[in-house]
Amino acid sequence: MSDDRPVPASPDASDPTPQSDELGTNDTGAQLPTLERSVMGSVGVALMGAGLRSGRPLQKLVLGTVGAGLAAMAATGRNPLATALKIRQTPQGEVLVGDAVTIGRPAEQLYGVWRDLSGLPRLMTHLQSVEVLDERRSRWTVTAPTGTVSWEAEITADEPGRRLAWAALPGAAIENHGEVLFRPAAGDRGTEVVVRLAYRPPAGSAGAVAARLLGEEPAQQLRDDLMRFKREQELGFAPTTEGQSSGRAAQGGLA
Amino acid sequence: MKAIVWQGTNRVGVETVPDPTILLPTDAIVKITSTAICGSDLHLLDGVIPSMERGDILGHEFMGEVVEVGRDVRKLKVGDRVVVPFNISCGMCDPCRRGLFSACDNSNPNHRMAEALYGGVSGSGLFGYSHMYGGYAGGQAQYVRVPFADVGPHRIESDLRDEQVLFLTDIFPTGYQAAEQCGIVPGRDVVAVFGAGPVGQFAARSAQMLGAAHVIVIDRVPERLAMAESAGCQVINYEQEDVLIALREATGGRGPDHVIDAVGMEAHGHGPGALVDTAKQRLKLSFDRITALRWALLSCAKGGTVSLPGVYGGLIDKVPMGAAFAKGLTFRMGQTHTHRHIAPLLSRIEAGEIDPSFVITHRATLDEAPDLYKTFRDKKDGCIKVVLNPWA
Ligand SMILES: [Zn+2]
Ligand SMILES: [Zn+2]
Numbered sequence: 051m052s053d054d055r056p057v058p059a060s061p062d063a064s065d066p067t068p069q070s071d072e073l074g075t076n077d078t079g080a081q082l083p084t085l086e087r088s089v090m091g092s093v094g095v096a097l098m099g100a101g102l103r104s105g106r107p108l109q110k111l112v113l114g115t116v117g118a119g120l121a122a123m124a125a126t127g128r129n130p131l132a133t134a135l136k137i138r139q140t141p142q143g144e145v146l147v148g149d150a151v152t153i154g155r156p157a158e159q160l161y162g163v164w165r166d167l168s169g170l171p172r173l174m175t176h177l178q179s180v181e182v183l184d185e186r187r188s189r190w191t192v193t194a195p196t197g198t199v200s201w202e203a204e205i206t207a208d209e210p211g212r213r214l215a216w217a218a219l220p221g222a223a224i225e226n227h228g229e230v231l232f233r234p235a236a237g238d239r240g241t242e243v244v245v246r247l248a249y250r251p252p253a254g255s256a257g258a259v260a261a262r263l264l265g266e267e268p269a270q271q272l273r274d275d276l277m278r279f280k281r282e283q284e285l286g287f288a289p290t291t292e293g294q295s296s297g298r299a300a301q302g303g304l305a
Numbered sequence: 306m307k308a309i310v311w312q313g314t315n316r317v318g319v320e321t322v323p324d325p326t327i328l329l330p331t332d333a334i335v336k337i338t339s340t341a342i343c344g345s346d347l348h349l350l351d352g353v354i355p356s357m358e359r360g361d362i363l364g365h366e367f368m369g370e371v372v373e374v375g376r377d378v379r380k381l382k383v384g385d386r387v388v389v390p391f392n393i394s395c396g397m398c399d400p401c402r403r404g405l406f407s408a409c410d411n412s413n414p415n416h417r418m419a420e421a422l423y424g425g426v427s428g429s430g431l432f433g434y435s436h437m438y439g440g441y442a443g444g445q446a447q448y449v450r451v452p453f454a455d456v457g458p459h460r461i462e463s464d465l466r467d468e469q470v471l472f473l474t475d476i477f478p479t480g481y482q483a484a485e486q487c488g489i490v491p492g493r494d495v496v497a498v499f500g501a502g503p504v505g506q507f508a509a510r511s512a513q514m515l516g517a518a519h520v521i522v523i524d525r526v527p528e529r530l531a532m533a534e535s536a537g538c539q540v541i542n543y544e545q546e547d548v549l550i551a552l553r554e555a556t557g558g559r560g561p562d563h564v565i566d567a568v569g570m571e572a573h574g575h576g577p578g579a580l581v582d583t584a585k586q587r588l589k590l591s592f593d594r595i596t597a598l599r600w601a602l603l604s605c606a607k608g609g610t611v612s613l614p615g616v617y618g619g620l621i622d623k624v625p626m627g628a629a630f631a632k633g634l635t636f637r638m639g640q641t642h643t644h645r646h647i648a649p650l651l652s653r654i655e656a657g658e659i660d661p662s663f664v665i666t667h668r669a670t671l672d673e674a675p676d677l678y679k680t681f682r683d684k685k686d687g688c689i690k691v692v693l694n695p696w697a
Contacts, residue, residue: 154399239399274417281411284397287329289414289430291440294450295323297310297360 140248144225147247147268151276154240155283157232158211163283164230165214173282174275190218199223225250243279245272307671307695308446311361314352317675322362325442325450330377333454335389339467340367340445342674342691343391343475344502345569345616347682349435356418356436364445365391365432366474368467371458372448380455387458389451390643391475393430393441396456407640412453413439422619428640445674447695459647463655468662468692470654472507476690477661478646480507480567483614484515486637487563491516497552497561497604498522499597501529501540503664503690504614505567509538510659512565521555523548523600528687532664543600552604560606568597569615595621602629613638664690670697 138146153160163169167188171177178198181189191200201222207215207229217227226249233242247268281288310320325334343366348354368388371381381387394401398410409429413419418437419427430452433443442450451458461470483504487496489512496512498505501524512520513536522533523541530540541551552560601611602625611634629636653659666689669677673693680688 152399154397154402270417273420277416280398285395285411287331289393289395289412289439289452290328291414291442293326293328294442295306295308295325296362296442297308297312297320297322298358 143250144248145251145268147249147272148245149269149272149276150242150244151280152235152239152242153280153283157234157241160241160243160283161211161214161232163279165208165210173279174271175278176271187219188216192224201226243276245276247272306447308362309364309443309671309674311349311357311363312359315350317350317363317678319672319675320360322360322446325448327373327375328450329452330375331453331455332375333371333378333381333451333458334373335367335369335387335444335449335451335458336372337367337369337444337447337449337695339369339471340364340693340695341471341474341476342366342445342678342681342693344504344681345434346678348616349433350678350682354435354437356415356440358436358440361433361435361440362442362444362446363433364443364449365434366471366476367432367444367449368461368471368474369449371454374454378454381458381460385458386461388461388470388473388647389432389444389449390457390459390478390647391432391434392428392457392640392643393432393439393452394456394644395453401456404642404645406642406644408642415439431640445671445693445695447671457644459644459651461651465654466662468665469660470651471692472503472661472664473643473647473650473654475641475643476503476664477507477650478643479614479641480504480509481511481646481650482641483508483565483567483612484511484517487512487565487610487612489515489517489563492518494562495519495521495556495559495606496563496565497601498533498538498565498567499601500524500566500568500615501526501533502567505529505565506532506536506664506689507661508565508567508614509533510536512563513537514653514658519555521552521561523552526684528666529684529689532689536663548600549604556606560604561609562606563610563612564601564605565612566597566601566615569613569617595624599623599625602626602634605629605632605634607632608634610635610637614641665692667691669693671695 140146163173167180168182170180176192178191178193180191183189183202186205187202189200189202191198201224202219203216204219205214205216206227207213211232213229213231215227215229218225226247228245228247231242231244233244235242249268278288306322306324307319308322310318310322312318327334342364346363349357349363369386371383371385371387374381374383390406392407392409393412394406394409395411400406400408400410407429412430413427414430415436415438416427422437428438430439430441432441432449433445434441441452459473484496487494489496494517496517496519498509498512498520501509501522505522505524506529509520509522520538521541522530522538523543524530524533525542525544527542530542534540539555541548597615598613598621605611609632611629613636617638654661666687667677667680669691671693674691677688677691680686681691
């Protein structure tokens with residue numbers, strides 16, 4: 051049959067594990083302190099085990115890969131997991147988060163929504179409130195596992211319809227700064243909204259990795275926020291299946 | 306209401322579940338008059354597609370009568386008789402506005418899940434097709450909630466029977482798109498279709514409608530081959546013939562100008578390649594078995610098109626890319642942009658060019674559906690396409 055036909059030998063391309071030389075030359079993986087290494091080694095091995103035991107294929111893949119990553123990180127002293135999870139860091143230890151989305155609306159309109167800082171918690175669900183103090187200064191409050199965290203921020207650039215940038219004032223609990231760009235998309239596609247954030251995670255690279263694994267990580271939050279923003283602007287609502295009928299509701303479970 | 310519910314791997318059952326309700330102002334509720342079991346439901350049945358949950362209502366090929374509309378629904382009215390595309394599209398995003406309805410940016414509430422698997426992008430939500438595709442309840446039921454009701458449902462105003470228009474929801478446009486994207490040159494091109502299931506049947510007849518000089522259909526199930534033969538196609542039973550040699554003979558050594566793989570990841574096939582695929586799929590190392598894809602690439606003529614309506618789920622390897630490169634093939638693939646095909650294909654049905662009901666071999670009630678899932682899966686009893694009446 052056709053499957054028996056001789057074909058040139060080729061390496062199996064299905065192995066998703068990154069090659070070690072890629073990791074070694076990538077400067078976004080932070081160096082790890084010794085204690086962090088040993089913790090990651092044991093967490094990694096435990097996760098790999100959980101991954102292998104899991105009956106759900108996606109979970110197996112994710113846990114196994116993450117576990118292997120943590121273990122490799124412990125062994126090499128690099129933070130390939132931060133790299134593999136696309137956690138980007140500056141040499142100064144700031145975590146960079148960026149994402150972009152194209153929205154079929156004019157830049158002025160989208161800029162207007164962002165410029166109304168007090169409305170930002172509707173866009174970014176992890177933001178509890180933004181209190182506008184004056185033209186440039188505002189007070190930001192986020193919910194954290196430990197309660198709420200607050201800091202003051204200042205607008206550092208404001209180009210109507212094009213760009214908005216801000217930075218936390220010195221002494222903030224989470225040092226951070228960011229910008230959002232509004233660029234006309236080619237053709238009639240609307241506006242490209244580009245967001246770039248930088249912050250110093252409370253527990254270094256391990257904190258960033260743990261946050262990512264728990265789904266609390268800013269890169270994922272940003273992605274979700276941008277998609278929610280896009281849907282609100284293009285549709286005026288978010289699609290949902292919550293509350294629909296299923297064989298679970300019949301048994302008292304959630305639909 | 307009654308509904309067909311996924312109860313776990315290889316288990317579907319009929320359950321009484323709550324009637325659907327309007328959840329958003331753009332929703333409609335449709336009372337289903339006819340629904341079908343699709344070949345891709347079998348990927349759900351056997352657990353190949355991840356993220357199914359116990360209690361999910363299956364089904365994505367259905368039609369019926371609108372019984373309720375949300376307050377923002379403008380075009381659709383209570384009493385309208387409609388066919389509903391299997392993909393759910395918002396009509397507002399850039400892909401939707403370009404007619405790429407199955408690539409809708411906005412209709413999948415679980416976009417994160419699909420993004421994790423598919424490199425940061427999610428396609429549209431689908432009815433009854435796992436949580437990765439939105440977790441929308443399906444239409445193998447007495448009623449269904451239809452989101453974006455002004456975008457998807459298409460009114461049927463003529464007195465065509467359900468069975469003549471039902472397949473506009475999926476398999477007819479899917480087969481048609483597979484043929485259309487080959488760019489068939491009328492009167493010259495030879496088209497081979499791997500897989501004589503419902504989509505393969507419609508792909509073959511669509512290739513004929515688009516003017517193919519000759520259509521060859523490859524399968525192993527006699528009833529399916531007979532159905533293709535009755536439409537004037539040449540057929541090849543791959544269990545009795547060496548497919549690649551038979552295709553070379555049939556085309557003067559050139560190979561078919563275009564090859565449609567209407568099998569997808571559940572290809573049977575044999576030989577070591579197929580065994581490796583099956584083993585990897587069982588071990589969840591790979592989602593796909595790709596015998597048909599290999600044959601498609603190896604048989605296609607120079608400069609030809611390989612068109613893939615068959616569903617592929619994950620990563621595949623051992624793909625003969627060298628052959629594809631050497632011959633300069635074009636690949637066309639993807640989920641069907643059902644919405645844009647409904648009106649033109651409905652016109653063809655109304656004009657008597659095709660009667661899609663030819664593909665139906667079994668008619669049943671919802672209560673009989675679990676058994677028919679198995680009959681269909683095992684290709685027993687000459688089963689090619691099952692239509693269910695939820696009110697019988
Ligand atoms: Zn289908
Ligand atoms: Zn859309």
